[in-house]
Amino acid sequence: MGTTKVEAYTEAQNLLAAQLKAIAHPARIAILQELIKANACICGDLVSELGLAQATISQHLKELKSVGLIQGTIEGTSICYCIEPKAWHSLQKKVNELFNSYKELNTCC
Amino acid sequence: MGTTKVEAYTEAQNLLAAQLKAIAHPARIAILQELIKANACICGDLVSELGLAQATISQHLKELKSVGLIQGTIEGTSICYCIEPKAWHSLQKKVNELFNSYKELNTCC
DNA sequence: ATTATTTATCGTAATATTGCGATAATGGGA
DNA sequence: TCCCATTATCGCAATATTACGATAAATAAT
Numbered sequence: 367m368g369t370t371k372v373e374a375y376t377e378a379q380n381l382l383a384a385q386l387k388a389i390a391h392p393a394r395i396a397i398l399q400e401l402i403k404a405n406a407c408i409c410g411d412l413v414s415e416l417g418l419a420q421a422t423i424s425q426h427l428k429e430l431k432s433v434g435l436i437q438g439t440i441e442g443t444s445i446c447y448c449i450e451p452k453a454w455h456s457l458q459k460k461v462n463e464l465f466n467s468y469k470e471l472n473t474c475c
Numbered sequence: 476m477g478t479t480k481v482e483a484y485t486e487a488q489n490l491l492a493a494q495l496k497a498i499a500h501p502a503r504i505a506i507l508q509e510l511i512k513a514n515a516c517i518c519g520d521l522v523s524e525l526g527l528a529q530a531t532i533s534q535h536l537k538e539l540k541s542v543g544l545i546q547g548t549i550e551g552t553s554i555c556y557c558i559e560p561k562a563w564h565s566l567q568k569k570v571n572e573l574f575n576s577y578k579e580l581n582t583c584c
Numbered sequence: 585a586t587t588a589t590t591t592a593t594c595g596t597a598a599t600a601t602t603g604c605g606a607t608a609a610t611g612g613g614a
Numbered sequence: 615t616c617c618c619a620t621t622a623t624c625g626c627a628a629t630a631t632t633a634c635g636a637t638a639a640a641t642a643a644t
Contacts, residue, residue: 367603368629374526375501379508386499391632392484392492395573399488402577407584410590417483419634424592426632439584443590443641446584449577458574464504465567468511468558475516475548475555476633477599500602519620528604533622535602552611552620586644593638600631608623614616 382464385457388433393418394426398449401436407446491573494566497542502527503535507558510545516557 372380388394396416401407412427413420427447430436434453438445481489497503505525510516521536522529536556539545543562547554 367627368601370501370602370630371527372501375505379501379504383499383501383504386495390492390495390499392479392481392488393632395488395492396484398573399576405578405580405583418480420591421593421635422633425634428592437584440641441584443588445591448583451579454574454577458571461570461574462567464507465563465570467508468560468563469514470560471514474514474557475546475550476597477631479600479632502602529621530605530623531603537622549610552618554621587642588644589642590640591638592640594636596634598632600629602627602629604626606624606626608621610620610622612617612619614618 378460382460385433385435385453386461388429388435389457391426393422394430397423397426397430398435401447401449407439407448409441409444409446487569491569494542494544494562495570497538497544498566500535502531503539506532506535506539507544510556510558516548516555518553518555 375383389398393416397412400412400415404411408415410420410423412423416423418426427436427438431438434450435457436447437450438447440446484492498507502525506521509521509524513520517524519529519532521532525532527535536545536547540547543559544566545556546559547556549555
């Protein structure tokens, strides 16, 4: 127990859930918004921008990266992070498919 | 430690994260899809549909309800669940605002 | 070479989540 | 009234997440 029963669901359901989970944290939402706002990428600026420790920010970046939503490029001594366009749009599409599959019919409870 | 530092973020970030978290689980995605597919609401059918125990389904329903994404109406001895249209559309809008705030500029890393 | 800067990783503590059996609570029908 | 069906809640065990200090690893500058 304690573990999600992955085998009970489709691949699509598990993947969508994993990507949504990556976004479903206020720190990671803030990081994404900051990356978008700064357009070109930042790195340790996130540490001063949000009120979190460096280790914590690094860990959140790792999670976003692990589902492919951001990418990091080494740039001298620092690392430049930014949104990964393909995964970003792909997730947007999948999320909207879910939302749009609901048609309000007022035949409900 | 172990707790999210809620005070470090805006209300909007915390709310969006909470609603996304409710969706970010394969069982809850499956429940939402089933509710949408059945249009009018079901209840304990979810238990036989997914391979989870009744207590588990009930708990997932509670979480979806707690962020307002579904509603339940008592109907005799059973309870009829369905999507709550306002919250559903509101979340879709907020999610798309986040996604659309990113403009690809290939000035990135 | 040494030092400073930047980021990743390790280890740990606190808390949250997931899943389920057991049990309560509610209302319908015999 | 007594059972049956349905759903919620409690309590628990296993695991996951969150946050951070300490430390390592890598590169730039002196």
